[in-house]
Amino acid sequence: MKTRAAILAGVGEKWIVDEVELGTPGANDVIVEIKAAGLCHSEEHMASGDMVFTQDILDAMGMPEQFPLIGGHEGSGVVVEVGADVRKVKVGDHVSTSFIPSCGICRACVGGRQYLCDQGFDLMTTQAEPKHFWQGKPANTYSNLGTFAEHALVHENSLVKIEDHFPFDIAALVSCGVPTGWGSAVDRAGTQPGDVVAVIGIGGIGINAVQGAKSVGAQVIMAIDPVEFKRQKAMEFGATHTAATVEEAMPLIQELSRGRLCDRVIVTPSVLYGDILAAAMSITGKGSTCVATAVAPYAQAEVPLSLVDLTLWNKELKGSLYGSTNPRAQIPKLLSLYESGQLKLDELITHRYPLDDINSGYDDLREGLILRGVITF
Ligand SMILES: [Zn+2]
Numbered sequence: 001m002k003t004r005a006a007i008l009a010g011v012g013e014k015w016i017v018d019e020v021e022l023g024t025p026g027a028n029d030v031i032v033e034i035k036a037a038g039l040c041h042s043e044e045h046m047a048s049g050d051m052v053f054t055q056d057i058l059d060a061m062g063m064p065e066q067f068p069l070i071g072g073h074e075g076s077g078v079v080v081e082v083g084a085d086v087r088k089v090k091v092g093d094h095v096s097t098s099f100i101p102s103c104g105i106c107r108a109c110v111g112g113r114q115y116l117c118d119q120g121f122d123l124m125t126t127q128a129e130p131k132h133f134w135q136g137k138p139a140n141t142y143s144n145l146g147t148f149a150e151h152a153l154v155h156e157n158s159l160v161k162i163e164d165h166f167p168f169d170i171a172a173l174v175s176c177g178v179p180t181g182w183g184s185a186v187d188r189a190g191t192q193p194g195d196v197v198a199v200i201g202i203g204g205i206g207i208n209a210v211q212g213a214k215s216v217g218a219q220v221i222m223a224i225d226p227v228e229f230k231r232q233k234a235m236e237f238g239a240t241h242t243a244a245t246v247e248e249a250m251p252l253i254q255e256l257s258r259g260r261l262c263d264r265v266i267v268t269p270s271v272l273y274g275d276i277l278a279a280a281m282s283i284t285g286k287g288s289t290c291v292a293t294a295v296a297p298y299a300q301a302e303v304p305l306s307l308v309d310l311t312l313w314n315k316e317l318k319g320s321l322y323g324s325t326n327p328r329a330q331i332p333k334l335l336s337l338y339e340s341g342q343l344k345l346d347e348l349i350t351h352r353y354p355l356d357d358i359n360s361g362y363d364d365l366r367e368g369l370i371l372r373g374v375i376t377f
Pocket residue numbers: 040041042073074099176177
């Protein structure tokens with residue numbers, strides 16, 4: 001079938017909204033009529049080149065060409081067609097997308113770590129039969145989803161069924177940014193009641209790390225971001241203090257923690273660099289935990305980290321993918337918390353854009369004007 005989608009043709013390009021062709025769904029494939037798609041920073045990493053691999057890396061990993069790319073991995077919609085063997089959803093179901101699939105049977109999934117599902121790796125690295133075409137040539141899809149489109153052709157393992165009464169724009173938010181931020185603070189960092197927490201970088205991920213820390217009863221939540229609008233928003237979402245930089249936050253953290261520094265530090269900048277991580281570890285206290293949840297340029301390999309500090313202060317440094325949460329458990333849970341008024345989701349959406357205005361949305365994102373922009377169809 002033919003549909004309209006936003007395509008990125010290469011690094012530094014603008015999004016092009018054009019007709020694309022979806023192939024025939026395979027036995028486990030589903031066609032979703034997309035109703036809402038979140039503008040996540042991850043696609044911006046493709047436009048900026050941070051996440052673009054050299055041909056050597058693509059060849060070594062067996063990865064397909066990254067461009068042209070049908071963007072979008074935060075999304076929600078209605079199932080309109082299913083392949084012969086699809087069992088997880090049926091026509092008419094409302095669904096939220098998951099940017100990492102969960103097969104339910106691999107070692108990671110059955111061990112309770114769906115965010116590390118083997119299929120997530122396979123889908124990224126396997127040269128599958130192309131199912132999306134633009135201008136007659138195969139096109140890649142972001143996270144094997146491609147939600148910046150009126151219709152998406154996806155594997156059933158990448159969909160989570162949700163209850164029908166949730167608004168689609170809300171259901172799109174809980175597919176990536178919200179669980180990633182919330183999980184980084186709650187599941188990965190293990191924030192406890194009474195903790196002193198710092199969140200570095202208040203975008204779509206960081207703001208939800210603030211919400212997660214608040215939900216479990218952190219005593220101090222220091223939101224650190226150079227953009228004043230984001231610091232203001234952080235206070236509305238549960239932060240207790242703000243600072244523009246880690247250096248500015250340091251004396252306040254020392255005072256508020258009586259010299260212990262932070263129990264948890266969640267690092268969620270738009271792009272992760274080694275010096276940010278080093279600064280984050282400098283405000284991480286004795287025996288405390290620092291979690292990094294951000295995309296770094298592929299070539300970024302060095303961190304000026306005090307190793308004496310790491311060992312003698314018994315510090316813990318953790319990476320996190322998808323907030324280290326299970327999409328099939330977390331997405332419905334977060335929607336329940338929203339329903340009971342314990343999670344702010346409507347307030348996250350700063351602007352809604354039609355698909356044709358996607359470039360304005362990404363301009364706003366780059367300029368720090370939005371917490372989350374959503375494309376509505
Ligand atoms: Zn995302």
